[in-house]
Amino acid sequence: MTSETDNSSPAGQEQKIALEQYRNILGYLQYENTMYWTRAGFMLVAQAALLSPLARLLPLSPSKVDWGFVAVTIGLGTFGLVLCYLWLQVIGGVLWWIDRWHELLVKIEPAAYGDTKVFRGAVDRTEQHPTRIPTKPIVRAVVRLFVVVWILVVVAGVGGAISIIWHHQQLQQTDKAAAIQSGRFQVVQMGGKAQLLDTATGRIVPENDPEFGKELTK
Numbered sequence: 001m002t003s004e005t006d007n008s009s010p011a012g013q014e015q016k017i018a019l020e021q022y023r024n025i026l027g028y029l030q031y032e033n034t035m036y037w038t039r040a041g042f043m044l045v046a047q048a049a050l051l052s053p054l055a056r057l058l059p060l061s062p063s064k065v066d067w068g069f070v071a072v073t074i075g076l077g078t079f080g081l082v083l084c085y086l087w088l089q090v091i092g093g094v095l096w097w098i099d100r101w102h103e104l105l106v107k108i109e110p111a112a113y114g115d116t117k118v119f120r121g122a123v124d125r126t127e128q129h130p131t132r133i134p135t136k137p138i139v140r141a142v143v144r145l146f147v148v149v150w151i152l153v154v155v156a157g158v159g160g161a162i163s164i165i166w167h168h169q170q171l172q173q174t175d176k177a178a179a180i181q182s183g184r185f186q187v188v189q190m191g192g193k194a195q196l197l198d199t200a201t202g203r204i205v206p207e208n209d210p211e212f213g214k215e216l217t218k
Helices: 010-057 069-114 138-181 212-217
Strands: 183-192 191-197 203-205
Touching: 010 069, 010 138, 069 138
Parallel strands: none
Antiparallel strands: 183 191, 191 203
């Protein structure tokens, strides 16, 4: 069967119907392809927009890390991961339809075009060019790259929180040692726990008291 088949013959009528079906399905495929790349571009812009504030928030040294940095990094990282998950779901849904239209086109193509191969060979992978690189899997690879980036951002936020807590504990230990050396504070046992007694005021100063450092400078 070829495209020159007489349209008045039964074979020609079948080819005409197949061509009409082929054109309709091709229109659906073009729509899904357009939506696929449009959504991919939107998601890429959204991911880049989320990453841009982090460049301004990066501390110059670990000692400069604050709770604002921790909150923003963990918040943005979590939101970025959720966005990547939704992106993968969108990709999966669109590719399902694209694969469906490809299968139907390959099925109808012999009746529509005879021996002429349009999608056959490329779609069913019976013909592969050694230098051909599929583009759609690259989008999934980009999403996975963003997943790794956002995981690192969340890890940085958690590390920042640990760093803040550690530095705070170290500061408490330093303040406690300085207090004992000053002679104004004495270590006393109360309730089975060592406490610092301010001999000037007669009150117990908790180690986590934010005013503790101020007391030392009086």
